[in-house]
Amino acid sequence: MDIREVRRHNLKKLMDKEFGLGARGAQSRLAEKLKKPQNFISRCLFEPEKNGAKTIGEDFAREIEEAFGLARYVLDAPMETGGEQVNEAATDIAKPRQGDICIPQYDVRASMGPGQVAPKEYVETVRNITVRSEYLREQGIIYTHAENLAVITGFGESMGATFSSGDPLIVDKGITEVVVDGVYAFTLDGMLYIKRLQRLPKMIRMISDNEAFPTYDIKGAELESLVVHARVLLAWNARRL
Structure with missing residues (x-):
């Protein structure tokens, strides 16, 4: 429906x-x-x-x-x-119990490979999950505000050493710039990615945790097209047992 x-x-x-x-x-x-x-x-x-x-x-x-x-x-x-x-x-x-955080899931796919065209309706909520705030603290997760948390899904193999294609990812939409090194959801030249970003003098390095994929330096005029949507805080990994 x-x-x-x-x-x-x-x-x-x-x-x-x-x-x-x-x-x-x-x-x-x-x-x-x-x-x-x-x-x-x-x-x-x-x-x-x-x-x-x-x-x-x-x-x-x-x-x-x-x-x-x-x-x-x-x-x-x-x-x-x-x-x-x-x-x-x-x-x-x-209704959430005391200490629960409701995290919405967004109908958006970000690429962990060569990139995907960013959806026009980036924030269309389709469902949500509820987690205990204690669980996030136990995982060492620090976020700007509970209402900035969201779940997106990454597709591709370039981050395979850290999380797999199809894993739900909890992100913080309150982080919209690369202040510290980390994994981010971002667009570059209109394409949507999930990659590790490293701030360096006068440029930002885009890193794939899968060594089969080369790094890429974002610099010069190309930096103008970099838009950070969120920082990825946690991967909800599923493993077949």
Whole structure:
């Protein structure tokens, strides 16, 4: 199901749970709770093919979660149902416990090889994971802010000595420049990469942890096209046993 349709279904379930299934005036009360005009809420609940139907965008989805006291990005995942109403136990599980961090996964692939064209919608959230903050601390992970964490997927073999093609990678989107050496997600000349970057005098060296791939020095005018999107903090490695 398309994420926009998931959000619409979830908003209706939240309305039914909060104000009663099919209750008169439910949309008005929902509009009041969300501080939006009733017509706006009504259009958000329209079937997609109906004239005037409105998409629940990224910003409004986060406002809905905040108004209902839900974890960020819960609205983007299908909610369990019991009959016609939201299953309360499932909703409770969706709320993070103290110390949990909800990390969204982005529909973006970065290349660990020759590069891929960067997607136009870099930040379209498709799902999320929840981890204990203690786990990140145990792994020695330092990040700018929990809301800057995200999960992306790298494809290719050039970083094979460190992580494999297809591994989920936790990144920090709050880091947008190469201050210290590390692995980064970045674009160069419009191509998207995940590589190790090393700052050197007047240039930045792009390094593949697989020795079969040569290093590359980014310098001169080419530095102008380097855009750092995030620093890679941790690879969620999966190994067949």
